[in-house]
Amino acid sequence: MTRFAAWAAIISGCLYFLMPMIGMTEFSLSMRRGVYSLDAYRVVMADPQFQATFAYSLIMALLTIVFGVLLVVPTAYWVQLKMPRMRPVVEFVTLLPLVIPAIVVVFGYIRLYNTSGWLPLTGSVTGTNLLLMFGYATLALPYMYRAVDTGLRSIDVATLTEAAQSLGAGWFRIMATLILPNVLSAVLSGAFLTLAIVIGEFTMAALLDRPAFGPYMQILGANRAYEPAALAVIAFAITWACMGLIQMVSRLSKHKRA
Template identity: 50%
Template sequence: MKTQKKNTWAIFWAVLAMLYFFVPMLGTFIFSLRMKRGVLSFQAYQSVLADSRFLESFRYSATMGIITVLVSVLLLLPTVYWIYVKVPWMRPAMDIITILPFVVPVIVLVFGLIRTFGRPPFQLTLTTFGTDILMTAGYVIITMPYMYRAIDVGMRSMDVRTLTEAAQSLGSNWFQVLTQVILPNLRIAVLSGALICFATVMGELILADFLVRPALGSYMAGIGRSKAYEPAALAIISYGLTWVCLGLIQYFSRGSQEQQLTGR
């Protein structure tokens, strides 16, 4: 009888949670279908997809996302590898350093970036290229906690030192060890880090908005101010995109119980 009662409560909270998840999603979806009076249609989606600014901003954000992932992996993978092989005593310190981006809210970060690099001697904000560099750097910083942890978890699950020594004894140099031994074994970890990273960049508003670059986030914010049904359609598209990214992570890391890192 007792377990019966417990179960009832568990189901109550679970149902409540699912309502909280699904009602806004469902509401948004139905709302997005109501652009044409009296009938349900996908016109809002057509209108979004037909908007060349949407496609451009989508392409821009996707490109930035990929660049961010590349820079992030290039920066963090050798770093984490080095820590595991050469300076393992640095690991606790690195755990702290890599959560520092959480300490500086994005709005403060962008404020600082603009004030620091918008002036001489850097003046990066004067050119689009310079601004894009600044944006990428910002993205790498804000996604660092996720990427670092993903790679760290992956490294921890294999004996990096022994693998390295084994590969070296067989005649590999450092670069070969990293690209031919370590990276293949870290595929899943890097991939899930990359997907989180990519999803974050795709939905990001602050950096793009204040650095005035045509990213998806700024486009959406603009649409929100001027249209009624397209934002709902965009929200659904955005849901879908996040869903795909997380789905891919789950798909790739099936079996390994990796904890999802989250944040804003």
């Protein structure tokens, strides 16, 4: 009876999540009456605005990943090596983006970095893009930090550092050739999560008036019928592809260690 209840709960959960997606996919294929077709997907893929916004979000995701790695990996490494007592404080700080709404964060950015502020980033396109990248990095910080911290906990950081220093390696070389390769799978996991967050984010990009993929999805959804469903399926496919890549990287890392 317990086994039956467990399987019933699993099947119910799968149906709860899958049925809306199946219905949305079926609707996105019904643009041509009486027959399933990919017309909605062709219209979306051929839209120059879709190509421009998706390319913009992809570039911002790559920049956010690079910035996040440069920020998180040295911080997590230094906390584990030199300041283990500060771990609860750092973990608390990295959890704040989960409890502070994105709209509060972006309004704070606009208030602080507007043209009348001490650092007028919103006064130029480059500055606004930079501010948006910082906002994306803030949203992805909890996931990136925990992925890297878990990877660092799986290796003996102190011994590796002492061995490298005894051979004359400096801090930059230790980070670039020793620590980063050992936590590469964790970094890639955080990177894929960051990519999924940036591709679907709406609030920050809309309030900063940037041509990102999230606002484009909202605008299309307000004016079309079948194309938004196709766009949502594409967005879900990108997210699930990122999750699959995380699993693949984790499995390859385990086989390599074995």
